[in-house]
Every structure is written in C-alpha cells, then in structure tokens.
Amino acid sequence: MLTLQCPYCGVDAEETELHAEGEAHLKRFGPGSSDDEFETYLFMRENPKGVHFERWRHSNGCGKFFHAARSTTTLEVFGTYSAQTYEPPQDIKDKISAKYPGWSWRDFS
Amino acid sequence: MSNAVSALEKTSFEGFAKVSETGLRGMITLRGDLSSKPVKDAVIASTGAEVPDVRRMSRGSIGDVAWMSPDELLIVCDYRAANEVVTTLLAALDGAHALAVNVSDARAVFRIEGDGAREVLAKVAPVDLSTEGFQPDDFRRTRIAQVAAAFWMNSDDSFEVVCFRSVAQYVFDVLKVSAQEGGEVGFL
Numbered sequence: 001m002l003t004l005q006c007p008y009c010g011v012d013a014e015e016t017e018l019h020a021e022g023e024a025h026l027k028r029f030g031p032g033s034s035d036d037e038f039e040t041y042l043f044m045r046e047n048p049k050g051v052h053f054e055r056w057r058h059s060n061g062c063g064k065f066f067h068a069a070r071s072t073t074t075l076e077v078f079g080t081y082s083a084q085t086y087e088p089p090q091d092i093k094d095k096i097s098a099k100y101p102g103w104s105w106r107d108f109s
Numbered sequence: 110m111s112n113a114v115s116a117l118e119k120t121s122f123e124g125f126a127k128v129s130e131t132g133l134r135g136m137i138t139l140r141g142d143l144s145s146k147p148v149k150d151a152v153i154a155s156t157g158a159e160v161p162d163v164r165r166m167s168r169g170s171i172g173d174v175a176w177m178s179p180d181e182l183l184i185v186c187d188y189r190a191a192n193e194v195v196t197t198l199l200a201a202l203d204g205a206h207a208l209a210v211n212v213s214d215a216r217a218v219f220r221i222e223g224d225g226a227r228e229v230l231a232k233v234a235p236v237d238l239s240t241e242g243f244q245p246d247d248f249r250r251t252r253i254a255q256v257a258a259a260f261w262m263n264s265d266d267s268f269e270v271v272c273f274r275s276v277a278q279y280v281f282d283v284l285k286v287s288a289q290e291g292g293e294v295g296f297l
Contacts, residue, residue, distance in 0.1 A: 008179050009164055009250075014235050017251055060252035062178035 007080050009062040017060040024053040024067040025087065025106070049073055051096055051103045053088060056080075069096065113188070116217040116277035124288035126223035130281060131269070134218045135172070135191030137184040139198065141207025151201035155194045156184055166248040166261045175248045175261060183259070183271070188213055217277035219284060222267035227297040229288045230260060230268055239297060254283045 002015045011017075022045070029041040046052065052072045057065045067085070069078040069092050076099070079092040087108060096103055103109060113133060121129030141148045149160050158169025160182065166175040172186030172194055186194050191211045198209045221229050231238040233254050243249070243262060250259040256279060258272040272280045286292075 009176075011164070011249075017235055060257050061250050062181075064178060 002075060002077070004056060004068050004077060004080050006058045006061060006064070007066050007082055008058065008064040011058070011061060013058055013061055017058065019057045019059040021055040021057050021065060024055045024083075025108075046106060048105060051078075051100055051105050053105060053108075055083065071100075113214070116274045117281055120281065122281075122285045122288060124225075124229075124285070124290050125293050126221055126225040126229045126288045128219060128221050128229065128281070128284045128288050130277070131218045131220050133188035134213065134216070135184075135186040135188045135194065135211070136213045136216050136271070137172075137186070137191060137195055137198070137209055138177075138212050139182045139184060139207065139209045140180055141202075141205065143180060143182065145205065147202055147205035148207055151198050151205075151207075152182065152184075154201040155197040156186065161248070164248055166246045168246070175259070177250055177259070185271075215274055217272055217274045217280070219270040219272075219281065220267055221270065221284065221288070222265075225288065225293055226266065226268050228294055229284060230270070231297055232287045232292075232294070233283055234258070234260075253280055256280065 003012050004018060005012050029037040050071055050073055052070060054068050055065060056068050065083040066080050067083055068080045069088055070076060078095045081089050081092060115130060115132045117130040119130050119132050121127060143160050152160050152174055156169040156172035156174055158167040158172065158174040161167040161174055161176045164176055166173055171190065172184045175183040175185065177183050184194060191213050195209050195211050227238045234251050236249050236251050237243065245262045245264045248261040252258060256272060256276045258270055258280060260268050260270040262268050
C-alpha cells in the first residue's frame, strides 16, 4: 500500500487517508489564452513509466493539498513537498537523479 | 429555548472496552494564522490553553485546544460555555483575520475506556496506536472505517472520538463491533 508523508501534519498517511488529485505543477490557462493552450491545460496529461509528480490531498486528515514525487513502476516515493511551489525542491530532484540519471518530466530534469 | 439533546443521548456499550456517547459537548472551530500573536493571545484569553503543537492537544481551565490543520484549531469546552468562549475569542481577536464558529450541534463525541481502548480504535483507523506511537494529549484527525473523525487520548488512557453528528450512529456501531467481547487482538 502506498504511504505518503503529509508535509503539513507530518503523518505517514496511507492511501485510504489520502485522495489523488491528478498531476502536479499544472500551469493554468484561463481567459485570454488561446484555444490550444486551454485544451492542453484541460486535457493533456503526462502518463510516464517511471518518475512522476502528483498532487495529493490529505482528505481524511488535515485537508491540505501537497505534492509527491514517485515512480509509477516501482512505487518508490522520492518525497513529498508543499504545494505552494512551482517546481520540486532540489533535494528531491537529487534523490531522483541518483536513482534515474538523466530523468526528465515536462520541464524538470 | 429548545431542549438540546446529543445525537445518541449517552448510549453506551460494554465489551472488552467501554464505548459511550458522552452527551453534549461544546466545540468551536477557529481558523486563522496560528503563529500570529492576535490568534495566540485570543486562544489563551478564551480557553486558558496555549496554541498546541502539531497533532497535539493543550489543556486549559475553560477549554482544551486541539490542532486540526496548519490553520485550524478545535476548541473543546462545556456545551453551555461555547457561545461565551466564541464571544471572548472574537473580542480578543479584535478584527484580526480569523474565523470562530460554534459547531457544537454539528458533532458527536464518544469515549472509549478500558484496557482494550487502543485496540478498539486501532482496528478501525489507519493510525499507529502503539504506546510509543500515541501518547496522552496526542490528537489525530483521520477516518474511522468509512467516515472522517478525530480523536485524542486523555491522561487516564481513555480516548475521545469526535465525528459529525450525522454519522454518530454509524461510528457508534463501528466502535461497538470493534469492542465486542472475543474481538481482542492482544497485540497493543
């Protein structure tokens, strides 16, 4: 079972206490954007085999959203971090690089 | 004024641990910046308790204060005192950006006591309830079987569970089954 540490309350929460909230680090394209940008924002998602960044919510707990970096193949969790950020913290990126040299995910590597 | 009654009117069940509904309890939700001075001062002024640490509960002369999330506290006090605590809170906050509401009637409270109290909860909540993992005054917001709930441990090793009033019967039934004689696991 997937266990993620909530960065807000420090609990090692297991899957049933959490809710998956889709891909992390989406940039919103709203009013004023082109149709293509809006379509991409709404529908186009990464579906990698390997390193992935996800948004989770500690729904049966403190109720806060946070981000998690993990591998979709091995289910290894590289770390969780606050949702108030535009990119993953360096220490998590380093951890991934140690395991998967040359990895990339959208604009991150 | 109408005659306020609690969800299950103090129903209780005795298995290898005793589960009982505690009756009416005052509960106040306070949201705001917990590290700011106005909020800290208002909590002390209205309850006598300090703002608790993460996942902890602090005790005061008028009320106990529990950590619900990075920007939310739960004040537990006497049912009849709740409105007065809210009034004191709001006065002490004096316009600071925060919110305090009396939610007493939206909740139900259960007490679990006896040697097997830890086990009764451990079977229905995904929480480490070992003696090292959960100590008196620890507070945890989680789920009980299929519904959201929160609980804390008192200094007499009893637990108190808070849930929404609408699911009070469900939570009582779940705890009852978990506390049934013969259902002891004997691990904790």
